[in-house]
Every structure is written in structure tokens, then in C-alpha cells.
Amino acid sequence: MFNRHAVVSLVFSLWFVSAAAHGQNSTASRPAPLERYLPKETIACVDVPRPGELLHSAASGALFSNLQQLPEYKKAMKEGEGLKLLAGLAAFRVAAGVDFMDAIDKVSGRGFVAALLPPGEKQGWFRFPEVLMIARGDGHDSIINIRNSLATFAGLRADGEWVADKVKIVPQVFQKLGAVEIVKSDKTGCFAVAGDVTVITSSLPLMLETLSRIEKGGESLADSIHFAPAAFLLEGSDAFAWLDVDKYAADVNDEFKKKERKLEPAAALLFGGIQQSLVDSKWLAASLHFTDRALSMRVLTSALPGIARETFLPEIVSTANVHVPRYAGSLTMRRDINAFWKDHEGLVAGELDAEFAKFNSTAGTIFGVKRMDEDVFPKLSPIAQFVFARQTFGELAAAPKIKLPAIAMVLQARGADAKENIKIGDGFRRAFQTAVALSAADAAQKGRPALGLNEESVGRVKLTYATFPEPTENEGEAIYYNFSPAFFSYGKHIAIASTRELAKDLIATLDASKPDASKPDASKPDASKPDASKPDASKPDASKPYASSALDGLDAAGRDISEMLAQNADAIIANEVLEKGKDKKTAERELRTFVELLSLISNVKFEITAAADGFDGALEIEWNSAPTAAGGPASRPARVDR
Amino acid sequence: MTGPRDGGVLMEPFVPSDANPFDAAAAAHLLRRAAFGPAAPDELQRIAESGPAEAAKSIVRAPADRALEELDAMFDAIASADSIESLRSWWLLRMLRTKAPFREKLALFFHGHFATAHRKVQSARAMRAQAELFIEHGGGGFVLLTKQIVRDAAMLVFLDGAKSAKGRPNENLARELMELFTLGRGNYHEADIREAARALTGWRVDGPSAHFHAPSFDAGEKQIFGRRGNFNDNDVAELCVAQPACAKFVARKLLVFYVMPEPQAPFVDAFAKTLADEGFVLSRALELLFQSNGFYAAEARKCNIKSPVEFAVGLLRSLGGRVSGAALARAVAEMGQNLFDPPSVKGWDGGRAWIHPATWLARTNFAFEALGRGGPLEREFDAEEFVASDRRNANSADRALELLLQNGVAPDVREPIRRLEAAGLGGARAMLHAVVCLPEYHLN
Known part of the structure; x- marks a missing residue:
């Protein structure tokens, strides 16, 4: 027989413990997300869940630390606008009694949201929307103190003279709603503090409605069918933005969606339907996430146009290793030219059909095939990589005055048949040789130096390239000495480069990344070494071929780009002086500042992927490391993937 | 337009008199013709006080402006790009900044006289070499x-x-x-x-x-x-x-x-x-011309329509402030004078051919942008400050007229400008724009 009393005690104990555990996570004890206070009619909003924390970590992070070391920053802080900023911050402290950052914490430490709402009045094709701002802070009294201090502070003129009659020191109470006092500024805005929530609106009716929602709840933006799919982005983000595109077009900007949506083939091919998606989307959302070393941003659209769905969602393919020496960046694009070509009759306007047909046969002649759409496009993999690299100009007697980066396009043949790949490569080689010959003929007619064709072997690869003749005394620094176009095909890779140097570097890089059966795979950790680090599955090793579903990808090395700018400083400064009429010193200072800022960034990476119902763009900017302040910010949670 | 009949007298040195003094108006006439107009009120005063012979000498014999070497070096840095647009910017900025405008003005004459066009030459460097030939040796x-x-x-x-x-x-x-x-x-x-x-x-x-x-x-x-x-x-x-x-x-x-x-x-x-x-x-020869009777005769005053370059450069030199060279070149082209691309080997027809509805609109629009801040010309200019710099006149209308036209306007032309001020429309910029839009402003 069981002890009834013990059982009841055990049940109650268990119930009590689970309730306590649940209570810690229950929504009843957690404050409501601020979107619960926004009306359902909201057109756009920006949400910063922890503004104070964000500012603190930015101020103590690596980027700001590096920024403070820059000579231009130090100079700016000692004069002009920098000095005014420091003086302003000091004056704020005196007026408010707290530091600016602490004030931000107290007023909005637990969240800030700003929203645009449908306008009250119509004024032509653009109607100014209503504005609503809500912040959740520390507590009612501290917020009221800061409010009053700010009002006092706002009464000071820019030159520091006190103007007592401009703003009332203690704002006048305009209306009361229960215990909440609503104050009105000299213009139209309203301000109120309800508990630990501060509300600022552009009109009184909006203020009353918002305060009612805060107190009593009710339907809100969080319930909107256009908001909910994007709301997951808010979790773990440092800032979030959202826009209802239909409402924006209907309530604010009549012109926004009126533009004729005629499909332009060139734009469609280039952007893969992204521009169409932006116009067709019902909503757009973005999130920001900061760490000590990087800033990540995601942008979602909510429409996937037909052209993207039918044409630009190719199978996953591997990229080639294009990390050549002096690598400055790369752009990867996936476009199924074959599918686009097959469908073009349905996609492009009738008058272009004749142009496409002409191209089909003319280009086919050059390639040595019957038709491009039958003999070439189907055999190409739907991926094109563009790589940018700094040049050494080591092969030239004198470097050009304007030093351009080298650029190469790398394509891949689709099939595994080596003979077929050679045939495709030969076709491209013929096209390259024809293009060079035509250019040389044109140059000769115009009395300009002409390219001359050459060939050499680089290992087992035949490299076809063209160079300008040795420069005369007058021509040595001419801009066209940046170019020595080159072509090669290596296995399934087909590459056209603007310089022979880059082509040779690419051959070496592709060669080095080919898997060697006799050697152990360096990408796999050695199990015999207990401290071997495991590859990060979420971040492909860019120096090795990898498979990705990204539609487009952009990668740029900040330091290399800033070095290229520095190499061309004279030309850039000259351009600023001649084009914009700046004086030399101003142009030099601006370039120096820009180069210094750019050198803070180590890498920029951008990828677009296409999902069933929209595009997902992810941007990551990494900056160079530096020692952070003692007690720096704790590591942040990883972003939540869709 | 007829000129004085007695050739022998025409080239004799001009002797100022009460009927025909060498005053601010005469000095402005000299500066507009020999250069691009007065760059500053004090320049006008200095020229007027020199007398015709010294004034002509100081303008013609002004040494090459070494400060322009920096601008030349800027262009050298990008010369290899062979950009004709940059070349146009370069020359217009030279005209704006030079302290020896006679050389640039004479080079402009030869640019239209020994006319060549980039659309056939296809080499900005060759065009520059020619322009430099005119600048360095035009006066020789x-x-x-x-x-x-x-x-x-x-x-x-x-x-x-x-x-x-x-x-x-x-x-x-x-x-x-x-x-x-x-x-x-x-x-x-x-x-x-x-x-x-x-x-x-x-x-x-x-x-x-x-x-x-x-x-x-x-x-x-x-x-x-x-x-x-x-x-x-x-x-x-x-x-x-x-x-x-x-x-x-x-x-x-x-x-x-x-x-x-x-x-x-x-x-x-x-x-x-x-x-x-x-x-x-x-x-x-020109120095003698600039101090001759024929040059200062009444028939020779305000009888030439300014070319687009003379108008634009002259206006900007008198106003001061920063401007985008590229935008200035485009504006001048819209007014009908695309430097380094004359319409034919005869150069530009000039005279009345400069003015027709499209080019007039281009001139007035340019003037409006030049008198403001930012905009396509990327200007840095404060119209209020400029008008206030004239201390000789009490009201903005007269100040604007003095600064831009050196009071060379008849009373029936002055009155509408004064009425504009009295109506309180637009401020200093509007006042200056009204003056620049007067036909008198477009006469050399």
C-alpha cells in the first residue's frame, strides 16, 4: 500500500519545481517583444533589442580600437566636428547627470523599436508617414529624470548660450491617461513614459492608441501575416528591420510600384531575378549581428520570380580554387545559360529574337560549331567565377602610371569526358584568338599599338596570350600596358585573364588544388593527433574547392584593395582635383582616410541563396583583430539560420 | 557694327579724358577682352588706377603662373588614361585659377583658329600637347x-x-x-x-x-x-x-x-x-592694341557676345569658390562650345551663333547652379557673403550690379533689379541670378 500523504507531497513538489522552472522561461514573466506594442498597420520598423549593450561592445571592440589608432581619427578628435562631439558628450553628462552610454542603457537598455505608420493626411504622391518609437529601460523614475535633463539640454543653443524661453525646463503635461502623463513638444510630437516603457509619437491619437495597447494588449504587428515569417530573424540579432512593401506602395509612395516591369534579358542574366524579387516581394527584412571581429547582415525577400525559379536555380556544383597570389577578391555567379537560352523566346521581347539568332550563328562560326545553343551552352557548367588580383608588373620594363588589378573569368565544362572538354576549350581558344586579331586590326587602323599573339607551355597547359609591343619612350606608362590578355583550358576549367601573369598564377593554383591520390587529404583532420582542429562545417575553406548552393557570391580582401588604391594614389587624387575641383591637400587627406579605413577591414563576403519563396542575402564584414579593453564583451550567440 | 574711320588714329595710344575716362568700366572692358573679366573687385581697382598703358602691360606681360604646375602634374598622373574629359577639366581649371589669364585667353583664340577636333584625332595627349603649344608660345x-x-x-x-x-x-x-x-x-x-x-x-x-x-x-x-x-x-x-x-x-x-x-x-x-x-x-601687338583708341572707342564696348567659355569662366572667376572641372566642361559644351571638339576646321562661328533658345537656357541654368551650393557643379559658394562683400552700395541690387557688371548698366535696366529686391523675392542668389540673366552680362 502506498503512502497517500507522501504521494500527494511528491506530486505537489514535482508540480512546484516544474512550475518554478517553467516560470523562469514563461512569457508571463518575460517582457513582451516590443512589436506587440506596434499596430498591425505598421509599414516598417527597426528593432534594436539591446542598444546599450550594442554600443558598449562596439566601443570596446576591435574595430573601434583600430579606428582610434588611425592618425586621421586622432586628428579629427582634436579639431572640428570631433571636438564638437566630445564637447557635446561632456555637456550631456553635466546636464543629464549620467554618461551618454548609461543614459541609453537606462532608457532603452531592454529594447528599442521605431516604426513608420500610414500617414494621416495625403499630400501628393509621397505622403509622410506617422512615426512611433518605443524604448524599454530601467525604471520609470530614472527615465523621467533623463527626460527632464534632456529637455533642459535641448534648451541650449548650438553656441552654448542658454535660451531659457525656447524650451520649457520641465515639459508641460498635455494630457493624462490613467497614471501616464503625456507631454507635447513645441511642434507636433508626443512623449510619455508608461512604467519602464518610453513612447514617442508624431501625433496624439497614435500616442493614446499605443498606450492603450501597452496596458491592455490587443492585435499588433506581431500578429501580421507579413511580419511573422520574418520575425525569426529578430532572435539573436543586434538590429532588425522590416518593411511591408505593399503597404509602403499603397500608403506612402504611389510611384514605387508603378514602373513597368518589362523583363530585360541583360539585367535578368546579370542579376538572376534579384531586382525582380525586390519589386515583387510583399515584405523585406534584414538583420544585423556584431561580434568582436565581424559584422553580419542578412536580407530576405519574399518573392522568387519565375525567371529565377526556372532558370537560375541550377544544381549544386563545385567552385574552382581561385585564391591566387595577391588575391584581392572574387565574384561567383551561377547562371544556367543553357536553360536561359532555351527559354529565351518566352522571356525576351520579339525584336531581340533576331539578335539572338544572329549571335547564335555568328558566335558558332567563331567557336567552330554549328550552333551555340546546341554545341556549347549545354556543355558548360552553370558557374562563372571572376577573380581579381594585384599585378606585380614584373614582366614590363616600366609599370603603367595607372595600375589596374588583373581580372580573370573561370568557367567549367559540365561533363567528365576529357575529349569533349578539350573540344570546348579549343572552341573558346579560337574565339579568343579571333577577338585579339580583330582588336589588333582595329588598333593598327587607328595608329595605336596592337596586340600580338603568342603561345607557351606552362607545365602541361597550353597558354595562349597577347602582348603589346615594347613601349617607346612616349608610351611606357600608357594604361593599356595593364593588359596582356591570356587564355587556357585545364581539365574542365576554361579561363580568360586580362594578364598573362594572372593566367599563370591560376594554372599553378588549380594545379596545386588538384587532389593527389598519393598524398593524404590535408582537408581531413589527422585522427592520430588528438589536438587536430576540426574543419568548421559552417564556413567552407575558400582555398579549397567547395560545393555551395549560393546563387551569387562576392569575396573581397580589404587590405589588398586598400593597397591597390594606395598604388594609384596619384591618379585618384588627380581625378578628384580635375573632376571635382578639390584642392590637392583635401583630395590627399580624403584618400588617406579612406585607405586607412579600408585597411581596417580584412575581408568582405557576400552570398545570395535562393529558397522556395525568396532570396536570402548574407553579408559578412570582418575586420582586423586588436587587443580589446579589459573585461571585453562576452561572445555572442551564433545567428539562427533559416 | 561700324568702327572709327580714321585708321591712323585707331592704333594710337588711348589718352583718358573726362568724356572717355579710364575708369572701372574701362578697366573691366580691358579685363573682359584681354582676360576673362575681373577676378576680384580689388583687381579692377588696381587696373583702373594703373592707366591704360600700364594696365595693358601688366596683363599681357604677367609671367606664367607657376602655381598651375601642380594642376599640370595632376593631369600628368592620369594622362596615360588618355581621357578627353579630363583634358577639358584640366584646361578649364587652368583658366579659372591662373594669375596670367591673358596666356589662356590667347591660347583659346588659337584653339579656335588652328582648330582640330578630338573626334578625329582620338588622342587626348596629342590635344594636350597642342593646347600647351598655344599656351606657351601663343604670345610669341x-x-x-x-x-x-x-x-x-x-x-x-x-x-x-x-x-x-x-x-x-x-x-x-x-x-x-x-x-x-x-x-x-x-x-x-x-x-x-x-x-x-x-x-x-x-x-x-x-x-x-x-x-x-x-x-x-x-x-x-x-x-x-x-x-x-x-x-x-x-x-x-x-x-x-x-x-x-x-x-x-x-x-x-x-x-x-x-x-x-x-x-x-x-x-x-x-x-x-x-x-x-x-x-x-x-x-x-596685342599689348599695343589694348592701349589703343580703337580698343576704347564707344563702338568697341559691349559689342561682342561672350563665348560659353568666356561666360562661364568669367562668372566663376568673379564669384570664386570651388567647382567641378568635369561638370564645368559639360556645362560649357551644352552652351555650344565643347573644348577640343569644334564643329569644323573653321572652329566656332561665334558671335550671334552662340545665342539661341537652347543655349540661352543652358546659360541661365548654369548661372543658377554656379550661384548656389552643391548641385551638379559641386559648388562651394555663399551668395549672401558675396553680395555683402561690396561695401560701396547700400542695397543688394546695386551691390550685385556692381560686383558683376561694374555698374555698366543703364537706369532702365537697373530698375527691375531694384524692384526685385524690394519685392523680397529669393535673396542674394536670386538677385545675382537676375543680373547674370541680363543680356548685358553676356556682352563682352
Whole structure:
């Protein structure tokens, strides 16, 4: 027989413990997300869940630390606008009694949201929307103190003279709603503090409605069918933005969606339907996430146009290793030219059909095939990589005055048949040789130096390239000495480069990344070494071929780009002086500042992927490391993937 | 427009009198013609106080402005890009910033006289070399300049001299040399052109420069203007300039550019004599012209319509402030004068051809942008501050008129501007714009 009393005690104990555990996570004890206070009619909003924390970590992070070391920053802080900023911050402290950052914490430490709402009045094709701002802070009294201090502070003129009659020191109470006092500024805005929530609106009716929602709840933006799919982005983000595109077009900007949506083939091919998606989307959302070393941003659209769905969602393919020496960046694009070509009759306007047909046969002649759409496009993999690299100009007697980066396009043949790949490569080689010959003929007619064709072997690869003749005394620094176009095909890779140097570097890089059966795979950790680090599955090793579903990808090395700018400083400064009429010193200072800022960034990476119902763009900017302040910010949670 | 009839008096030094003083208006007239107009009120005062002879001397003999070397170095840094747009910016910025505007203005004259166009030459560096030739040597001997222009790369390409060779001489360069550059129609024979074309063979162009290619040169004997010899390009230039018609031809062109659209024969003859007496050294001849009776005659005042370059550069020099060179070049082109691309080998027609509805609109729009801040010209200019800088007048209308027109307006023209101020419409910018839109402002 069981002890009834013990059982009841055990049940109650268990119930009590689970309730306590649940209570810690229950929504009843957690404050409501601020979107619960926004009306359902909201057109756009920006949400910063922890503004104070964000500012603190930015101020103590690596980027700001590096920024403070820059000579231009130090100079700016000692004069002009920098000095005014420091003086302003000091004056704020005196007026408010707290530091600016602490004030931000107290007023909005637990969240800030700003929203645009449908306008009250119509004024032509653009109607100014209503504005609503809500912040959740520390507590009612501290917020009221800061409010009053700010009002006092706002009464000071820019030159520091006190103007007592401009703003009332203690704002006048305009209306009361229960215990909440609503104050009105000299213009139209309203301000109120309800508990630990501060509300600022552009009109009184909006203020009353918002305060009612805060107190009593009710339907809100969080319930909107256009908001909910994007709301997951808010979790773990440092800032979030959202826009209802239909409402924006209907309530604010009549012109926004009126533009004729005629499909332009060139734009469609280039952007893969992204521009169409932006116009067709019902909503757009973005999130920001900061760490000590990087800033990540995601942008979602909510429409996937037909052209993207039918044409630009190719199978996953591997990229080639294009990390050549002096690598400055790369752009990867996936476009199924074959599918686009097959469908073009349905996609492009009738008058272009004749142009496409002409191209089909003319280009086919050059390639040595019957038709491009039958003999070439189907055999190409739907991926094109563009790589940018700094040049050494080591092969030239004198470097050009304007030093351009080298650029190469790398394509891949689709099939595994080596003979077929050679045939495709030969076709491209013929096209390259024809293009060079035509250019040389044109140059000769115009009395300009002409390219001359050459060939050499680089290992087992035949490299076809063209160079300008040795420069005369007058021509040595001419801009066209940046170019020595080159072509090669290596296995399934087909590459056209603007310089022979880059082509040779690419051959070496592709060669080095080919898997060697006799050697152990360096990408796999050695199990015999207990401290071997495991590859990060979420971040492909860019120096090795990898498979990705990204539609487009952009990668740029900040330091290399800033070095290229520095190499061309004279030309850039000259351009600023001649084009914009700046004086030399101003142009030099601006370039120096820009180069210094750019050198803070180590890498920029951008990828677009296409999902069933929209595009997902992810941007990551990494900056160079530096020692952070003692007690720096704790590591942040990883972003939540869709 | 008729000029004074007595040629002998025309070129004599102008002696100021009560009826015709050398005052601010006369000084402004000199600065507008010899340069691009007054750059600052104190410059005007200084010129007015110098007297006509000293004033002409100080303007013509101003040494080359070394500060422009920095601008030249800027262009050198991007010269390899061979951008004609950058070249236009470069020259316009030179005109804006120079302390020796006479040199740039004379170069502008030769730019329209020895006209070549980038659309055929296709080399910004060659066009620059030619412009620098005009800037550096325009004030020197006309003979030397002509000798250099017939072997200038841009000219050789433009007039097909680079294709001319022994056995197949191209007559284009020879014809234009005589018809448009030195003598004018009716002062040569076709045979002279054919023989001169033979003498001008042998030149080849390599990028921005030309070189002599002996095998292409026709070294045989030629007969030009009745003289026989194994003439070459230098000889042809000398022979042309030595013709009696040359002095009159060049004198007329200079008078049209600097003095009046239709100078009468006595004035042309008198100035041609001066030109010949001064050995065709243009700076000396022009210095004498700028202190002559004919130059300061009533008929010579406010009778030329400003070219787009004269209008735009003149306005900006008087206003000061930063401007985008590229935007300025585009604006000037819209007004009808695309530097380095004249409509034909005759250059620009000029005069009344500068003004028609489209170009007038371009001028007034340009003026509005030039008087503001930011905008397509990327201006840095404060209209209120500019108007306030005039301390001689009590109201904004008179200040604007003084600063831009040196009070050279009739009362019936002044009144509407004053009424504009009284109506309180638009402030200093509107006031200045109203003045610049007066037809008087567009007359040199």
C-alpha cells in the first residue's frame, strides 16, 4: 500500500519545481517583444533589442580600437566636428547627470523599436508617414529624470548660450491617461513614459492608441501575416528591420510600384531575378549581428520570380580554387545559360529574337560549331567565377602610371569526358584568338599599338596570350600596358585573364588544388593527433574547392584593395582635383582616410541563396583583430539560420 | 557694327579724358577682352588706377603662373588614361585659377583658329600637347607658331598630313593652312596649294607626337607664291606668313576675337601694320592694341557676345569658390562650345551663333547652379557673403550690379533689379541670378 500523504507531497513538489522552472522561461514573466506594442498597420520598423549593450561592445571592440589608432581619427578628435562631439558628450553628462552610454542603457537598455505608420493626411504622391518609437529601460523614475535633463539640454543653443524661453525646463503635461502623463513638444510630437516603457509619437491619437495597447494588449504587428515569417530573424540579432512593401506602395509612395516591369534579358542574366524579387516581394527584412571581429547582415525577400525559379536555380556544383597570389577578391555567379537560352523566346521581347539568332550563328562560326545553343551552352557548367588580383608588373620594363588589378573569368565544362572538354576549350581558344586579331586590326587602323599573339607551355597547359609591343619612350606608362590578355583550358576549367601573369598564377593554383591520390587529404583532420582542429562545417575553406548552393557570391580582401588604391594614389587624387575641383591637400587627406579605413577591414563576403519563396542575402564584414579593453564583451550567440 | 574711320588714329595710344575716362568700366572692358573679366573687385581697382598703358602691360606681360604646375602634374598622373574629359577639366581649371589669364585667353583664340577636333584625332595627349603649344608660345612669334602647328601631331591627324607622302601628297593641310590659318580665300592659287602639299609631306604621327620620316618626304623643287626652292614645312610656314595678305588676315581675326565682330577696313589695316611692325610677335601687338583708341572707342564696348567659355569662366572667376572641372566642361559644351571638339576646321562661328533658345537656357541654368551650393557643379559658394562683400552700395541690387557688371548698366535696366529686391523675392542668389540673366552680362 502506498503512502497517500507522501504521494500527494511528491506530486505537489514535482508540480512546484516544474512550475518554478517553467516560470523562469514563461512569457508571463518575460517582457513582451516590443512589436506587440506596434499596430498591425505598421509599414516598417527597426528593432534594436539591446542598444546599450550594442554600443558598449562596439566601443570596446576591435574595430573601434583600430579606428582610434588611425592618425586621421586622432586628428579629427582634436579639431572640428570631433571636438564638437566630445564637447557635446561632456555637456550631456553635466546636464543629464549620467554618461551618454548609461543614459541609453537606462532608457532603452531592454529594447528599442521605431516604426513608420500610414500617414494621416495625403499630400501628393509621397505622403509622410506617422512615426512611433518605443524604448524599454530601467525604471520609470530614472527615465523621467533623463527626460527632464534632456529637455533642459535641448534648451541650449548650438553656441552654448542658454535660451531659457525656447524650451520649457520641465515639459508641460498635455494630457493624462490613467497614471501616464503625456507631454507635447513645441511642434507636433508626443512623449510619455508608461512604467519602464518610453513612447514617442508624431501625433496624439497614435500616442493614446499605443498606450492603450501597452496596458491592455490587443492585435499588433506581431500578429501580421507579413511580419511573422520574418520575425525569426529578430532572435539573436543586434538590429532588425522590416518593411511591408505593399503597404509602403499603397500608403506612402504611389510611384514605387508603378514602373513597368518589362523583363530585360541583360539585367535578368546579370542579376538572376534579384531586382525582380525586390519589386515583387510583399515584405523585406534584414538583420544585423556584431561580434568582436565581424559584422553580419542578412536580407530576405519574399518573392522568387519565375525567371529565377526556372532558370537560375541550377544544381549544386563545385567552385574552382581561385585564391591566387595577391588575391584581392572574387565574384561567383551561377547562371544556367543553357536553360536561359532555351527559354529565351518566352522571356525576351520579339525584336531581340533576331539578335539572338544572329549571335547564335555568328558566335558558332567563331567557336567552330554549328550552333551555340546546341554545341556549347549545354556543355558548360552553370558557374562563372571572376577573380581579381594585384599585378606585380614584373614582366614590363616600366609599370603603367595607372595600375589596374588583373581580372580573370573561370568557367567549367559540365561533363567528365576529357575529349569533349578539350573540344570546348579549343572552341573558346579560337574565339579568343579571333577577338585579339580583330582588336589588333582595329588598333593598327587607328595608329595605336596592337596586340600580338603568342603561345607557351606552362607545365602541361597550353597558354595562349597577347602582348603589346615594347613601349617607346612616349608610351611606357600608357594604361593599356595593364593588359596582356591570356587564355587556357585545364581539365574542365576554361579561363580568360586580362594578364598573362594572372593566367599563370591560376594554372599553378588549380594545379596545386588538384587532389593527389598519393598524398593524404590535408582537408581531413589527422585522427592520430588528438589536438587536430576540426574543419568548421559552417564556413567552407575558400582555398579549397567547395560545393555551395549560393546563387551569387562576392569575396573581397580589404587590405589588398586598400593597397591597390594606395598604388594609384596619384591618379585618384588627380581625378578628384580635375573632376571635382578639390584642392590637392583635401583630395590627399580624403584618400588617406579612406585607405586607412579600408585597411581596417580584412575581408568582405557576400552570398545570395535562393529558397522556395525568396532570396536570402548574407553579408559578412570582418575586420582586423586588436587587443580589446579589459573585461571585453562576452561572445555572442551564433545567428539562427533559416 | 561700324568702327572709327580714321585708321591712323585707331592704333594710337588711348589718352583718358573726362568724356572717355579710364575708369572701372574701362578697366573691366580691358579685363573682359584681354582676360576673362575681373577676378576680384580689388583687381579692377588696381587696373583702373594703373592707366591704360600700364594696365595693358601688366596683363599681357604677367609671367606664367607657376602655381598651375601642380594642376599640370595632376593631369600628368592620369594622362596615360588618355581621357578627353579630363583634358577639358584640366584646361578649364587652368583658366579659372591662373594669375596670367591673358596666356589662356590667347591660347583659346588659337584653339579656335588652328582648330582640330578630338573626334578625329582620338588622342587626348596629342590635344594636350597642342593646347600647351598655344599656351606657351601663343604670345610669341606667329611665324614660329605656324611652323610648329604644321608638324603638330593633332593637326597632322586632323588634316590628314600624317597620311601625306611623296608621290601622293594630301592637300588638306596645305589648303587649310592658306585658307583658314594665314591668308584667307583669294590670296593664293591652287598651284600654291599643290606645291605646298608636297613640301608638307614626310611627317608621321606616333601617339601624341610626330616625327619626320625622310623616305616619305618629297625633297624635289617646288614653286610656291612665285618662288622656287626645295621647300619643306618650315619654309611653307614662312612663305605663307610673309605674304602681305597674312598680316591683314590675322589682324582681322584678332580684332574679331578681342574687339568687335565686324571691324572696318581702316582698323584692320592699322592693326595689320602694327602686327607686321612688331614682327608678328602677338603679345607685343596685342599689348599695343589694348592701349589703343580703337580698343576704347564707344563702338568697341559691349559689342561682342561672350563665348560659353568666356561666360562661364568669367562668372566663376568673379564669384570664386570651388567647382567641378568635369561638370564645368559639360556645362560649357551644352552652351555650344565643347573644348577640343569644334564643329569644323573653321572652329566656332561665334558671335550671334552662340545665342539661341537652347543655349540661352543652358546659360541661365548654369548661372543658377554656379550661384548656389552643391548641385551638379559641386559648388562651394555663399551668395549672401558675396553680395555683402561690396561695401560701396547700400542695397543688394546695386551691390550685385556692381560686383558683376561694374555698374555698366543703364537706369532702365537697373530698375527691375531694384524692384526685385524690394519685392523680397529669393535673396542674394536670386538677385545675382537676375543680373547674370541680363543680356548685358553676356556682352563682352
